[in-house]
Amino acid sequence: xMEHLTRELETLGFQARIVSARxxxxxxxxxxxxxxxxxxxxxxxxxELTGFGFTxxxxxxxxxxxxxxxFPDPNVRFTFTRCxxxxxxTVPATYLHVQEKDKRAxxxxxxxxxxxxxxxxxxxxxxxxxxxxxxxARYGRNNVTYAGGMGSFYRLVAYFSDxxxxxxxxxxxxxxxxxxDCLACVRACPTGxxxxxxxxxxxxxxxxxxxxxxxxxxFPEWLDRSWHNCLVGCLHCQRVCPESREVNDFCETGGxxxxxxxxxxxxxxxxxxxxxxxxxxxxxxxLLAALDTFPRNLGVLLKQPRS
Ligand code: SF4
Ligand code: SF4
Numbered sequence: 001x002m003e004h005l006t007r008e009l010e011t012l013g014f015q016a017r018i019v020s021a022r023x024x025x026x027x028x029x030x031x032x033x034x035x036x037x038x039x040x041x042x043x044x045x046x047x048e049l050t051g052f053g054f055t056x057x058x059x060x061x062x063x064x065x066x067x068x069x070x071f072p073d074p075n076v077r078f079t080f081t082r083c084x085x086x087x088x089x090t091v092p093a094t095y096l097h098v099q100e101k102d103k104r105a106x107x108x109x110x111x112x113x114x115x116x117x118x119x120x121x122x123x124x125x126x127x128x129x130x131x132x133x134x135x136x137a138r139y140g141r142n143n144v145t146y147a148g149g150m151g152s153f154y155r156l157v158a159y160f161s162d163x164x165x166x167x168x169x170x171x172x173x174x175x176x177x178x179x180x181d182c183l184a185c186v187r188a189c190p191t192g193x194x195x196x197x198x199x200x201x202x203x204x205x206x207x208x209x210x211x212x213x214x215x216x217x218x219f220p221e222w223l224d225r226s227w228h229n230c231l232v233g234c235l236h237c238q239r240v241c242p243e244s245r246e247v248n249d250f251c252e253t254g255g256x257x258x259x260x261x262x263x264x265x266x267x268x269x270x271x272x273x274x275x276x277x278x279x280x281x282x283x284x285x286x287l288l289a290a291l292d293t294f295p296r297n298l299g300v301l302l303k304q305p306r307s
Contacts, residue, residue, distance in 0.1 A: 001163065005112055012108050014069040015147055017134035019168035021056055021064040021160060027125050028054035053124045057160055065165040066123060066158065068130045069105055070137065070147045073155040075235070078254035078285065080262045082302050089301055091254070092233040093153040096286040105157045118163040127156040135169045138176045142185040142194050142237040143201040146176060151244030176243055185237035190227040194237060207234035215292040219300065228300045232290060255285045268295040
């Protein structure tokens, strides 16, 4: 059944690995261990790594399964306009329309398991770690994960199921072989967040950490304005990675925002104070949740000198 399920998911566009539900405890221990070793900045840990659950759902026995699935997810390029100039602005993979995408993944898994009498429950686990330990993905030096054929432009989801798991693959976290003699991301990272001497990123130096902060948090002084390259997130290290070469152009076109609309967004107005057609456009683009960070995140991109 496990093999059949993995194959069926693959035909639907999902790469999947199935491990024992008991691996949940290993994931919790690994996170504690890394924190104990001081590998996480505390602010980063509190922001990013405290929302997990390491208790099995009631209807999932220890003999059940933990299913991790990855599927291609494109970057999205929007166009904003300033003083008549069209300025492309990218939102990297995994930020937009995530609920719909995750729902489709859950529905696909449920459609395969429910007829066999098995349930599917969302798993709030460290998915990158699960993907790497189950063999679905490998870490890059930049701590981004890469999965076969999709480079780093894919999204991960994870689910528990009472589907029995008799055997699984579970290894130590592994880096890409090509990282051994490559430093492209280290050189491309403007902030020095990627330390070739240690496995984990210096997350508090990463642009993503800062532009994902609430609007009240200003960018630190050391973060040079010219380093910003996305509305949220950062793609410097992924764009140069040879592992993603084949999929580097995997990008969809988002909406266009006129000079007037861009100006309103930079003013930091709330949705209720914006024209309804602009709110609809933001909703369609799934940018409404980012509205309050536009003055900071978009502002810094639009103020960059252009060539
Ligand atoms: S750019 Fe090179 S070192 Fe960095 S993750 Fe990619 S292969 Fe590894
Ligand atoms: S996302 Fe940007 S800041 Fe973070 S490690 Fe990569 S290049 Fe550096």
